[in-house]
Amino acid sequence: MSTPQQVHGHEVIEMISESAQPISREQLLQKIQAIYGENPKFFACAIADADFEGILTFLKARGKVVEIDGKLTTDISKMCSHG
Numbered sequence: 001m002s003t004p005q006q007v008h009g010h011e012v013i014e015m016i017s018e019s020a021q022p023i024s025r026e027q028l029l030q031k032i033q034a035i036y037g038e039n040p041k042f043f044a045c046a047i048a049d050a051d052f053e054g055i056l057t058f059l060k061a062r063g064k065v066v067e068i069d070g071k072l073t074t075d076i077s078k079m080c081s082h083g
Contacts, residue, residue, distance in 0.1 A: 005036040009044035009055055013064055013074050022071035025056070 015031050016023060023031075029052055032040060042055035050058060056072075059065040066073050 005040045007032065007036050007040045007042050007055075009042060009047070009059055009064075012042065012055055012059065016065060016072050017074040022068070022073045024070055025067075025072065028072060 012028070012032070015028060019027075032052065039051075042050040042052070044055070044058060047054070047058045056065060060067060063075055066075065
């Protein structure tokens with residue numbers, strides 16, 4: 001069994017912000033899985049080993065991702081500057 005790929009929260013924010021229009025959770029999950037495989041783990045400055053729902057909850061709680069009518073957008077100004 002292979003180790004799940006680790007994905008930084010910045011990658012998730014960038015995927016959302018690169019979309020021409022707000023995207024659904026399902027569309028975002030499909031993009032992530034196409035790049036990182038079925039069950040990647042996510043991390044950020046104050047969270048580690050999170051699943052997809054966990055990283056979304058974390059990013060939304062910090063105002064970095066906003067969900068309106070089931071569609072996700074970002075506030076890129078709230079992304080921290082460290083990698």
